[in-house]
Amino acid sequence: MRRAFYPGRFQPVHLGHVKAVRWLLERVDEVIVGVTAAQYSYTPENPFTAGERIEMLRAAFREEWGRLFVVPLDNVPDNSLWLSYVASRVPSFEFVATGNEFVKLLARERGYEVLELPLWERDRLQGRVVRELMASGGEWRELVPPGVAEYLERIGAPERVRKIYLSERVKTPEY
Numbered sequence: 001m002r003r004a005f006y007p008g009r010f011q012p013v014h015l016g017h018v019k020a021v022r023w024l025l026e027r028v029d030e031v032i033v034g035v036t037a038a039q040y041s042y043t044p045e046n047p048f049t050a051g052e053r054i055e056m057l058r059a060a061f062r063e064e065w066g067r068l069f070v071v072p073l074d075n076v077p078d079n080s081l082w083l084s085y086v087a088s089r090v091p092s093f094e095f096v097a098t099g100n101e102f103v104k105l106l107a108r109e110r111g112y113e114v115l116e117l118p119l120w121e122r123d124r125l126q127g128r129v130v131r132e133l134m135a136s137g138g139e140w141r142e143l144v145p146p147g148v149a150e151y152l153e154r155i156g157a158p159e160r161v162r163k164i165y166l167s168e169r170v171k172t173p174e175y
């Protein structure tokens, strides 16, 4: 059984994540999706709770669900201990899948094989862009899977993100 650990904050789930998971499922049998920074919510960087992010993942991966483990993981203060902590919380894995250079470094130093994820349309397919579009009243729906857009509307996500950005005085760029 070939398993990859794929970490991300999923704030929110977007079409880049969908591409990444499908790409991975062509190469491994199962993917452990680590919902990181699980202890954070209602902040500009992390507006959604871990539970909400898990609901988004299910909406995005209904067909693939049987081959995924989705595990919420708090961030830990000491980076050198992060992957040991992760290994104690999730099913066993041999690969770490990421496009993030820092995660690659930590993984290689712990002896994991890294699956380097290609990035799709990175200028627009990133969580920060989706959040900023929500905050500024822009068109964010086309950047996420339809089921995720529906879910985000249902929980009032654009309104939440706008209020968080306003209360934290986060500067939103003009789109």
Ligand SMILES: Nc1ncnc2c1ncn2[C@@H]1O[C@H](COP(=O)(O)OP(=O)(O)OP(=O)(O)O)[C@@H](O)[C@H]1O
Residues within 6 Å of the ligand: 007, 008, 009, 010, 011, 012, 015, 016, 017, 019, 020, 097, 098, 099, 100, 117, 118, 119, 120, 121, 122, 125, 126, 127, 128, 129
């Ligand atoms: N456009 C994309 N194409 C492929 N993989 C992506 C894309 N965007 C993010 N990923 C992958 O998903 C993981 C990170 O997910 P995460 O939700 O934390 O990041 P993000 O979309 O860059 O969010 P943020 O802008 O909030 O930091 C990384 O391994 C990254 O390589």
Ligand SMILES: NC(=O)c1ccc[n+]([C@@H]2O[C@H](COP(=O)(O)O)[C@@H](O)[C@H]2O)c1
Residues within 6 Å of the ligand: 007, 008, 009, 036, 037, 074, 075, 076, 077, 078, 079, 082, 098, 099, 100, 103
């Ligand atoms: N010390 C830690 O807890 C630690 C270290 C590295 C990455 N992480 C998490 O993994 C995520 C990796 O995803 P990104 O590719 O978005 O950076 C980070 O956003 C972070 O939440 C946590």
